[in-house]
Amino acid sequence: MIPAIVVDDVLADRYIVRRRLTKSGLFCPVGEAQDGTTFLDTYLPQPGLSTLPEGDAPCLLLVDINMPGLNGFEMIEEMGRRLREVAHPDPLVVMMFTSSDNPSDKARAAQQPLICRYFVKPMTDAAVMQILEDYAARGYQHS
């Protein structure tokens, strides 16, 4: 099973993602955070300390861009700083998951080495297939 966390301030969007991931039967547990600060406080509360869920594969992190407080990019930067102190070599697979198809947002995502994919909402079964292929490419074959 692949653990997953959705960071999004819109409840309905988190619900949709949870339904899509659960439907594939390959993601569990699916955690949620309503903004960047909550995510950091919950899973990386201080340098060197991680409570990120562990499973058969690295945790999937789906992050929205436009959120109150820290936006998605700012959250990922801070997350990167905190992850440096953590022992895991490859604890997360980070994907942007947003309603913005603005070129400047896409460009910024491309420049951030932690982000490996950029999805435009809404989450679909096809997007879930893509995520699974990305995991397969990393050597995590789903059965």
Next chain:
Amino acid sequence: MQTPEIGPSAPVAGRPPPRLSSAPTEAAEPPTLAQYRLALDLSPTPLLLCRPDGEIAMANTHMTSLFGYPTHGLDGQRIETLVPDAARSQHPQQRAAFLYRPAKRRMGAGRDLFAVKADGSLFPVEIGLEPLRLEGETWVLATVLDISERKAGERRLRDALDSSASAMLMVDETGRLILVNRAACTLAGATEDEMLGRTVETFLPPALRKAHAVFRNSFAAAAEARTMGANRDLVFLRPDGREVPVEIGLTPIAGQPGTQVMATIVDITDRLAHDAAITERNTALSELNAELAQFAYSASHDLKAPLSTIAGLLELALEDLSAGAEEECRRAISEALKSARRNAAKVEAVLALARAGQTEGAPGDVHLERAARDIWQDLTASQAEPPVLTIQSLGSETFHTHPQALLTILENLLSNACRFRDPAKPDHWVNLRIETSEDTLNMIISDNGPGIAPEDLPHIFSMFKRFAADAGHGLGLAIVHKHLRRLGGQIDVESSPEGTDFHLTIPAAPSTEVRP
């Protein structure tokens, strides 16, 4: 030129040519009157000989025809016949003064002289006077030159210079003004007489005068037409102390003595003002353009996001329907409905923001406290335990402003104060302090909500910025800001975990009433 006619009394054969001299030599016999007659008639210029008592002894044909008289028509006439009325009465005295200390000279130095023709018309003349010893007395030989053509030429040149919109100053080799046109007088706010003879440095700011004198000399040394002070801002100093921004062209004019310089000066006050206005407008347009780009980005993203959510929910609902999962289907549809309603409200707000200031009505008097209470009533009507609103009013109850803009500002600020409550606090309150004066409204809207984080404060007036989950459309303060800018007002915010204060200052709208 005509060959002089030979008059009846001339010539006398076998005599030596007559000599015209103011200082007859002792050795030679003084010329006779007849000899003078011959000399006058041979002369190519208009000449007349006048007795000491002012009677014209003789005038040559150039003189008589110049004045419109028949040949010999002036002989025996009073010299004053040829003097204009205005000067006639003084002329005998002036004549006597000349004879008292006779010397060859030009008449009326520095003045414009006129003479009277037989038909009574005046014409401009230049007159040369030369005393002669004749019959033991001092006679006067006068030359008269008609300078009508020269005067007309000067006037034409003068008219041409005066018709120029540019100020023109002619400067001699010592830096003094020797000619100014009408535009130059207008530029300086001075008369021609006040300007002529002054140095050109008089019209420069004192700090530049010394340097300019040096520049002027080097220009004179290697004079060629050019514009002055390339890349520098030039200033013309008026006698009244006002400085005028100018552009100056310099043209050397070879003259006697030395090189003169014609300076052509254009007052560029209006052009600079125009340039400044265009620059200002460009800046405003650039700002507007940036605002529009931001608006387009924010609007496209923030209006699209709920539609994506709705699409995602409806896809789930369809699948749930096929699977017969009625409960899940119902939940997805009702979530979709909520999103749709919220988005409709957001579209309204975006439109309100876009329209802010476009459909402004006439200014009017707003009863501030009443308006605030009405708004609060609407905001809290459906709430079980709304915060407590208190209002303090100082000064006039009403304020002259654009009502719709002010009400929108109040509504958004009160709505924020009402919605953002700190659950950690036992009670919730909102305080509105209103203080009006003749021309200014000061308002402070305070709440004891959770406060705004310091890092968020710089962004609170940006579009679609939300600082709490599920906290409205993120446009309220952007709308407040835009309306305030329209009213020429200002807003400051102070915030801490104790609560938030918004301070507003709004100038009164200009009164449109016509007072008796």
